[in-house]
Amino acid sequence: MTRSAALRPTLLVALLGTALLAICLLSLSLGARSIPPIEVARTLLGHPPDQDVHDIVWSARVPRTALGLTAGAALGLSGALMQALTRNPLADPGILGVSAGASFAIVLAIELFGLGSLLGYIWFAFAGAMAASLVVYLLGRTGRSGLTPVKLALAGVAVTALLSSLTSAVVLTDPDALDRYRFWSAGSLGTATGSTVLHFLPFLALGALLALSCAPALNSLALGDDVAASLGRRLGLVRFQGVVAIVLLAGGAVAVIGPVVFLGLVVPHAARIVAQQAGLGPDHRWLLPISAVLAPCLLLLADIVGRLVERPIEVQAGIIVAFIGGPFFIALVRRRRLAEI
Template identity: 50%
Template sequence: MPEQSAAAGNSLATRRRRRLTGLVVLVVALLLAALASVAFGERNIPLSAVWHAIFTPSGTEFDIIVGALRIPRTLLGLAVGIALGVAGALMQGHTRNPLADPGLLGVTQGAAFAVVLSITVFGMTYVSGQVLFAFAGALIASAVVFALGSVGRGGATPVTLALAGATISWLLLGLTSALVLLDQRGMEVYRFWRIGSLARSEYESAATVLPFLLVGLVLAVLNTPGLNTLALGEDIAKGLGQRVRLTRFVGLGAIALLTGSAVAACGPIAFVGLVVPHIARGITGADYRWLVPYAGLLGAILLLVADVLGRVLAADRFEVGIMLTVLGAPAFIYLVRSVRLVRL
C-alpha cells in the first residue's frame, strides 16, 4: 500500500511539474506573439527600433507607430484574448456543454442590440459611446439570462442556463435584425461591428472597460475550485458543503464582466472562447484550476497570432475575426479529428 501511494504521489508531482512547464512555455509563446505583434505589420520594424521605441522614445517615425498604434493594439489583443479564453472555459464548465461560447449568456447579442439601438434610436455617433452601450447591453442581457435561468426550485442548472441563454440570444438577434432592417444607419455600423476587430477601436475608449475585465479575471480565478466541485454534480457539491448558488453567481458574474468588456472593446470574436477551452482541456484535463489559466494564455496567443498573420499576409484587409476562423477553424477540426477528446 505505501508503495502504491508513493507511486501515486510521484505521478501527481510529475503531472504538476508537466503542467507548470506547459504554463511557462505558453507564457514564453505569448511574449513572442506580443513581440511579433509589435514588430510586424504593413511596415516591419526591426527589433532594435522596437527596443528604442519602448524604452527611449524620441519621436522617430518608428517610435510613433509602435507607441501609438502597435502597442495599444497588442495590449488590447492580449487582454481580450485572455478574457475570452477564460470566459469560454468557465462558460463550458457552468453549462457543461461543449457548444457553449462565452456569448451564450446573451452577452454578444445584448451588446449587438445595444450598439444598434444606440445608433438607430439615440443617434449615437461616437465610438466611445458605442463601447459603453455595448458593455451595458452585455451586462443587462446576461443578468436577465441568469435571472430567468435560475428561477424555479433548483436554481440555475446547466440545461436551463444554456437554453435560457440561447433563447434570449435569439430574441435579441431578432430585435437587432428588425432595427437594422428598418434603419440603414444601423446596418452600416452593425455589419462592420459584427466581425470583430482589433484595428478600428479607439484605444482610450476600449481601455475604459479594462477595470471590469480585471475584476472579472479575479472572480474567475476565485471560481475555479468551486467549479471543480460542481463538475461532480450539484447534489454531490451540495453534500460536500458547497454553496452552489454562490458559485454559480460568481462564475456567471465573471463571464459577464470578461465577455462584456471584450465584446464592447472589439466586437464579438466568439470563436476564441469556443475553441480554446477544448484545446486547453486536451492538455490539462478537466481540473479548472489549470484549465482556466491555460485557456486564457492560449486565447491571447491565438488572437495575437491571427492578428499578426492578418497584417502580414493580407495587409490588414481582413479583420481579426475572419483571420481567426479562416486559419483557426481548419486547425481546430484537424485537432478534433486527430486527438483523443477529453470530454466535459
C-alpha cells in the same frame, strides 16, 4: 510527487509565457510597414531609430497589442468558465446572450443617438450584455428545480434568438446603422487606443478575480450537482458568481472588439489538451489561467495574419479567428469524443 512531475507546471508556464511574448513582439513588428524586432525593442526602451517608427509602435501597435492581450484573456477565461458552469463542451459566452445583448444595445445607440466612436457606445454595449445575461439568469432559475445547466443554456439560446431578430430588424431599416454595426460585428483590434484599454481593464480585473476564485468550486461541479452540494458548495452562489464574471469578461471584450466567434469555444478545449499533456488533469485552477494565455495568443496571431494577408488593406481579426477556429474545432472533436470532455 517526483521531481520531474513537479517541474512540469514550471516548464508549462515558461513555454506559454515565451510563446505569448514572442507573439506580442511579432504584433509590434508586423503590419503595413514591417519594423525589425531590434528596432521595436529600441523604441520600447526609448531610443527609436526615427519618429515614424516611434509613432507606429507607440500610437498604433502597442494599444492594439494590449487590447488583444486583455480582450483575448477575457474571452478565454469566460469561455472556460461558461463550459464549466453549464457542463456543456459546446458552450461559449454567446450562450448567455452576452454578444446578442451587446449587439442590440450598440444598434440602438447608433440608431437613437447617432454614436459612432468606440468610447461612445462601449457603455451601451456593456449595459446590453449585462441586461441580456440578467434576463437569461432569471429565466434559468425559474421552476422548482432552480438554476440548472440545461435551463441556463436553453434560456440563453431563446434570449439570443430574440435579440438577434430585433437587431436585424433595426439595421435593415437604417443603412447608416448597418454600416457602423457591420464593421463592429466583424471583430477587430484596429480601433484600439490607450483609452480603450484603460476603460476595459477594470472589467477584466474584477471578472478575472471572480472567475479564478470559482476554480475550486468548478472542480466540484464537474462531479455533479449532488456531489458538489455534499461537499458544501453553495451551487446557486457559485453559478451567480460565475455568471457575473462571464458578463464582466465577455461583455467588456465584446464591447471593445466585437463578437469574435470560436475564441471562447475552441480555446478551453485546447487548454484541456495542454493541461493533460503537462500532467495537470482537469483542474480548473490550471485550466482557467491556461485559457487566459492561449486565447490572446490566438487572437493576436489572427490579427497579425489579417494585417499581412492583403496589406496594406487589413482583414478583421474576427474573420481570421473564424477561419482558424472552425477547422481547429473540428480537429478537436475528431480527437476527443465530446461526451468525454
